[in-house]
Amino acid sequence: GAVVSQHPSRVICKSGTSVKIECRSLDFQATTMFWYRQFPKQSLMLMATSNEGSKATYEQGVEKDKFLINHASLTLSTLTVTSAHPEDSSFYICSARGMDSREKPQHFGDGTRLSIL
Amino acid sequence: KQEVTQIPAALSVPEGENLVLNCSFTDSAIYNLQWFRQDPGKGLTSLLLIQSSQREQTSGRLNASLDKSSGRSTLYIAASQPGDSATYLCAVSRNNNAGNMLTFGGGTRLMVKP
Numbered sequence: 291g292a293v294v295s296q297h298p299s300r301v302i303c304k305s306g307t308s309v310k311i312e313c314r315s316l317d318f319q320a321t322t323m324f325w326y327r328q329f330p331k332q333s334l335m336l337m338a339t340s341n342e343g344s345k346a347t348y349e350q351g352v353e354k355d356k357f358l359i360n361h362a363s364l365t366l367s368t369l370t371v372t373s374a375h376p377e378d379s380s381f382y383i384c385s386a387r388g389m390d391s392r393e394k395p396q397h398f399g400d401g402t403r404l405s406i407l
Numbered sequence: 408k409q410e411v412t413q414i415p416a417a418l419s420v421p422e423g424e425n426l427v428l429n430c431s432f433t434d435s436a437i438y439n440l441q442w443f444r445q446d447p448g449k450g451l452t453s454l455l456l457i458q459s460s461q462r463e464q465t466s467g468r469l470n471a472s473l474d475k476s477s478g479r480s481t482l483y484i485a486a487s488q489p490g491d492s493a494t495y496l497c498a499v500s501r502n503n504n505a506g507n508m509l510t511f512g513g514g515t516r517l518m519v520k521p
Contacts (some may be wrong), residue, residue, distance in 0.1 A: 293482070296450070313432065324509070331516075333496060333511040333512060333514050334451075334496070334498075334511045335511075336509065336510075339508060381415075381448075383451065385509075395441060395453045396453075397453075397458050398453075399450050399452040400450040401448070401450045403448065403450065
């Protein structure tokens with residue numbers, strides 16, 4: 291089946307650092323990628339939707355300048371948490387969807403646990 | 408705004424029991440509904456996807472039903488095993504200008520005891 295690789299799986303860094311998370315589709319072309327955030331024992335909250343070659347669409351309440359999303363190719367999207375602070379600590383998960391598959395499942399990465407000290 | 412609710416939030420059962428997880432949603436204008444499994448600290452594994460025109464899907468010991476008009480779905484797990492212990496999430500898809508998006512329920516944390 292389709293595989294989505296997310297890297298790194300875990301990041302621990304100091305407050306003020308910018309952190310980049312990569313999401314790659316390994317065996318299909320992902321025209322759309324989604325970024326989610328999950329707090330402990332809570333469900334996933336959609337942060338933004340990105341289409342290859344265009345600007346990301348952010349959900350209400352998500353700071354665009356804080357969470358920079360780039361989807362420059364059909365197999366790679368990146369989420370950069372800029373000047374991270376402890377309140378940004380969370381589990382971040384990406385998912386990807388291929389061409390002409392609006393009615394098919396999204397494929398999820400294994401997530402990145404971000405801890406800001 | 409779509410809201411997805413899952414009941415119960417947590418469930419503990421002995422091995423071998425059949426069990427039902429419930430999911431309800433407020434807006435019936437959906438593309439499809441998916442059930443996912445999430446192990447601690449991991450991403451999501453898709454279990455079943457039901458299109459809006461379908462009423463149920465089956466995979467092995469899992470059966471998911473969808474009643475779109477009443478905004479409900481159930482996930483039935485037969486003969487539960489300790490390996491089924493995980494959090495189960497349901498999600499409904501909706502359309503926006505960027506493509507279909509998923510709205511997740513809060514999940515049901517399942518523990519199957521040997």
